[in-house]
Structures are given as C-alpha cells and as structure tokens.
Amino acid sequence: QEAPLSLEKSSIFDSDIAVEAGSGTYGDEFLSGSDQAELAIEGGDATSSHDQRTTTTDHSPWSYKPVCTDYLDELGDQLCVYTDTTFSNGRGISIFTTPQIAQEFASLLPFQDPSALSSRGINPGSGNVDNMPWYTAPIPGKGVGMLASRSLQRGDLITAYTPYLLAHMENVLSTPERERFLRVALDQLPAASRDVYLGLAKIYGEPSVVVQDVVKANAFEMQIGGQMHLAVFPEASRMNHACAPNAQYFLSPGLLTHFVHAVRPIARGEEVTISYAPPLRLHADRQAYLQSTFQFTCTCARCTHSGDRTLEDADKATEDIIALQWALSQWGSNSTASVKKAEMLVGLYRQEGLDAFLDDAYGHAALTYNAVGSARGAKKYAKLAAEAARLKYGPDAEAAMEWDRIMKDPMGHSSWRRRKTG
Numbered sequence: 480q481e482a483p484l485s486l487e488k489s490s491i492f493d494s495d496i497a498v499e500a501g502s503g504t505y506g507d508e509f510l511s512g513s514d515q516a517e518l519a520i521e522g523g524d525a526t527s528s529h530d531q532r533t534t535t536t537d538h539s540p541w542s543y544k545p546v547c548t549d550y551l552d553e554l555g556d557q558l559c560v561y562t563d564t565t566f567s568n569g570r571g572i573s574i575f576t577t578p579q580i581a582q583e584f585a586s587l588l589p590f591q592d593p594s595a596l597s598s599r600g601i602n603p604g605s606g607n608v609d610n611m612p613w614y615t616a617p618i619p620g621k622g623v624g625m626l627a628s629r630s631l632q633r634g635d636l637i638t639a640y641t642p643y644l645l646a647h648m649e650n651v652l653s654t655p656e657r658e659r660f661l662r663v664a665l666d667q668l669p670a671a672s673r674d675v676y677l678g679l680a681k682i683y684g685e686p687s688v689v690v691q692d693v694v695k696a697n698a699f700e701m702q703i704g705g706q707m708h709l710a711v712f713p714e715a716s717r718m719n720h721a722c723a724p725n726a727q728y729f730l731s732p733g734l735l736t737h738f739v740h741a742v743r744p745i746a747r748g749e750e751v752t753i754s755y756a757p758p759l760r761l762h763a764d765r766q767a768y769l770q771s772t773f774q775f776t777c778t779c780a781r782c783t784h785s786g787d788r789t790l791e792d793a794d795k796a797t798e799d800i801i802a803l804q805w806a807l808s809q810w811g812s813n814s815t816a817s818v819k820k821a822e823m824l825v826g827l828y829r830q831e832g833l834d835a836f837l838d839d840a841y842g843h844a845a846l847t848y849n850a851v852g853s854a855r856g857a858k859k860y861a862k863l864a865a866e867a868a869r870l871k872y873g874p875d876a877e878a879a880m881e882w883d884r885i886m887k888d889p890m891g892h893s894s895w896r897r898r899k900t901g
C-alpha cells in the first residue's frame with residue numbers, strides 16, 4: 480500500500496523516507512557535505528549566466544532564452560533554465576531540467592490551458608484573501624507556521640498551489656554550479672515571487688547557496704517526464720511538521736500542484752501540520768531524522784511526555800501498530816490475523832492521531848473482514864480506505880481505485896473467505 484514514488488513528498492532529498500513512509504524526504508544529493516567543502520573553496524557567481532537571457536518571445540512558452548549547462552555525459556543531455564513569467568496569472572514558474580523534459584512540462588495542462596488552474600481553485604489569487612482557509616504567523620520555537628482561519632473538517636481542502644521553482648534531481652553538478660543556474664531560475668521569476676521564495680525557511684543560512692538552501696528546507700519531490708524533480712511550493716512551505724499531523728498532502732504532477740487537506744477537525748486558529756518523517760518510526764529515530772535533516776527537535780504530542788503518558792507509552796503504541804500490521808499481513812495457515820486485531824489497529828491509529836495515514840489501518844481491516852467472509856465489514860472499511868487513500872495519494876490514485884473495487888464487489892476480490900475464521 481505504498482504510494483507510487485512520484486507522489487511522495489521529498490522534504491528534500493532522502494529517498495529512504497519516501498520509500499518507507501510515503502512521507503517527508505529531504506535527501507542529501509543537492510547539498511552534500513563534500514559539495515559544501517567545495518563551495519567554500521570555489522564560491523559561486525550567482526548571476527554570471529544572467530546576461531544570456533533575452534526578452535524575446537521566440538522560445539514559447541518560455542519567457543526567456545533557456546540558459547544551459549554544457550552537455551553532461553552522466554545525463555546524456557544538457558540542463559537548462561526554463562521560465563514562464565506569465566504562468567498562472569503572472570505567478571510564474573522556473574524549471575531547471577533537460578530540453579526533452581521541458582517539452583513534457585510544456586505539454587501539461589497548466590501550460591496548455593491557462594484557465595486549468597484557476598477553474599480548479601488552484602493558486603487562489605490575492606483578491607480572495609478573506610476566503611482563504613489559512614494564514615501564516617510566527618509560532619514559538621518553530622519559525623513561521625500556517626494556521627486555520629476557520630474551523631475545518633476531515634476532507635476539507637486547505638491549500639492547492641503550483642511551485643515557483645522545480646529542479647531536476649541530478650547529482651552531477653557541483654553545488655556552486657547548480658547554484659548559478661538555480662539563481663538564474665529565481666532571478667527570472669516575477670519579482671514578487673522571487674522575494675517570497677527568498678523569505679522562506681533555510682537550513683544552512685549560507686547566502687552563497689541560498690537558492691539550494693531554500694530547496695533543502697522546503698522542497699517536495701515530483702516526478703515529471705520520468706524524472707524526479709524537487710519543487711518548492713511557497714505557501715505549503717509554511718506548514719510545520721508534527722508526528723501526528725492534522726493535514727495530509729499529495730502532489731498532482733499533471734496539474735503541477737501540491738494539495739493539502741484536513742484529516743481531522745481543525746479549530747480556527749489551530750496550527751495546520753503535515754508530517755515530514757515516517758510516522759511508524761520510534762521517537763528517537765524520528766527525532767534523529769528531523770534533527771539531521773531539518774535541524775529541529777520535534778515537540779509534538781507524540782514526542783513529549785504529557786500527563787500520565789510517557790514517551791515509552793507512545794513508542795509502545797507504535798510498536799503495537801507495527802506488530803498488528805505484521806500479523807494482519809500474514810496469509811498462511813498459521814496466520815493469527817483476526818477482525819479483533821484489525822479493530823485494535825484502527826483504534827490505535829486514531830488514538831495516536833495518525834489520521835493522515837488511516838488508509839493503512841482501514842485497508843488491513845477491509846481485507847481482514849473480507850478474508851472471514853464479512854462483506855459488510857469489508858465494504859465499510861474499503862470505503863474508508865478509499866477516502867483515506869485519496870487524501871494521501873490523490874483522487875485518481877490506483878490504491879484508492881482498488882479499494883473502490885473491493886467496496887463494490889468484495890466477493891470478487893482474492894481475499895474473499897481466504898481465512899476461514901477470525
């Protein structure tokens with residue numbers, strides 16, 4: 480039940496997390512330790528390619544002549560900067576990718592049909608500011624955060640925005656070289672967008688690599704043209720992490736859009752959070768990951784001792800979830816799977832605030848009920864699993880459609896009566 484990789488968030492460059500949790504992954508290719516050492520020696524001229532740009536319209540749909548690297552043997556191609564300053568009513572978009580993939584970008588609906596985004600409520604304009612379900616404000620100990628401007632229910636859309644910057648996830652250029660091109664990409668954006676970008680959170684605070692620093696702290700992975708790209712969505716970038724988040728995101732490569740929905744009721748004024756870390760890792764592991772990748776210590780409910788509940792209790796609940804999921808995945812004759820265990824699993828997910836990941840629990844429950852011949856239980860949980868999968872992977876996700884099929888025809892599924900009792 481893992482998401483296809485193309486729908487994973489990359490909290491910048493850590494594929495390990497993407498595969499394991501369907502969640503935050505900021506990996507290390509862009510700004511590795513060795514690159515940083517190199518950077519200190521070489522420095523970087525952020526604007527040297529700038530004079531190559533022109534304002535002619537010969538490069539449609541791009542606003543400037545693409546600024547390109549040399550041919551890169553490792554990629555079998557060049558990488559170039561492509562900017563459309565008119566994209567989405569002048570919001571703009573800059574892409575650093577190969578010429579071939581740039582063509583694939585240009586063939587996507589948002590480039591083909593200028594109304595495709597606004598007609599879907601994507602990138603709501605600043606004129607709608609009063610209707611926006613969110614606002615940003617400083618949050619003690621967390622920098623800026625996003626808060627709900629009205630009460631929200633599970634399934635409510637919170638944000639839907641396109642990125643300002645997308646960068647091919649290559650590991651070929653040196654950090655200073657990459658910075659030079661990404662700086663062109665940023666400089667070619669409309670000034671308002673460029674300023675917002677530069678105001679986003681950073682990890683290193685090193686001005687000579689500021690464009691990559693913002694990528695490192697804020698990017699999500701999006702697969703376009705068969706290639707993973709890192710994408711910075713400035714609005715969604717303000718969402719802080721929680722290990723039991725009240726919101727879930729997915730990416731739609733076809734619409735170049737990052738969507739966020741509430742996964743449980745959120746009160747007006749409450750902070751909106753997503754998860755950057757795999758939810759089923761133990762506390763120390765999650766903290767180590769968040770510290771090494773983002774340089775913060777999580778103080779969310781699953782990471783703090785509160786009342787009678789200790790961190791050991793929280794880890795015990797996580798271990799129970801893992802053990803139950805393992806038991807429910809066993810299909811041999813000695814399987815101990817039972818509907819009682821499936822109900823316990825659903826209860827634990829809810830108790831732990833893992834509403835963003837309920838598709839896993841509901842999915843196990845649907846199959847477990849189906850396996851003992853309870854079409855009613857299977858339908859109930861397949862419906863819930865489909866809804867939860869759509870919040871996590873998007874409306875057209877294959878996983879959601881599979882749950883739809885089980886909901887409509889439980890007996891037609893291979894799990895039907897596969898276990899005799901339960």
Ligand SMILES: C[S@@+](CC[C@H](N)C(=O)[O-])C[C@H]1O[C@@H](n2cnc3c(N)ncnc32)[C@H](O)[C@@H]1O
Nearest residue numbers: 621622623680696697716717718719720773775
């Ligand atoms: C994607 S940004 C989130 C928005 C950010 N707070 C800002 O000011 O723009 C990621 C950065 O926010 C901070 N952050 C996110 N979640 C946090 C949390 N739960 N506690 C403390 N800091 C957090 C960390 O500095 C992290 O590198």
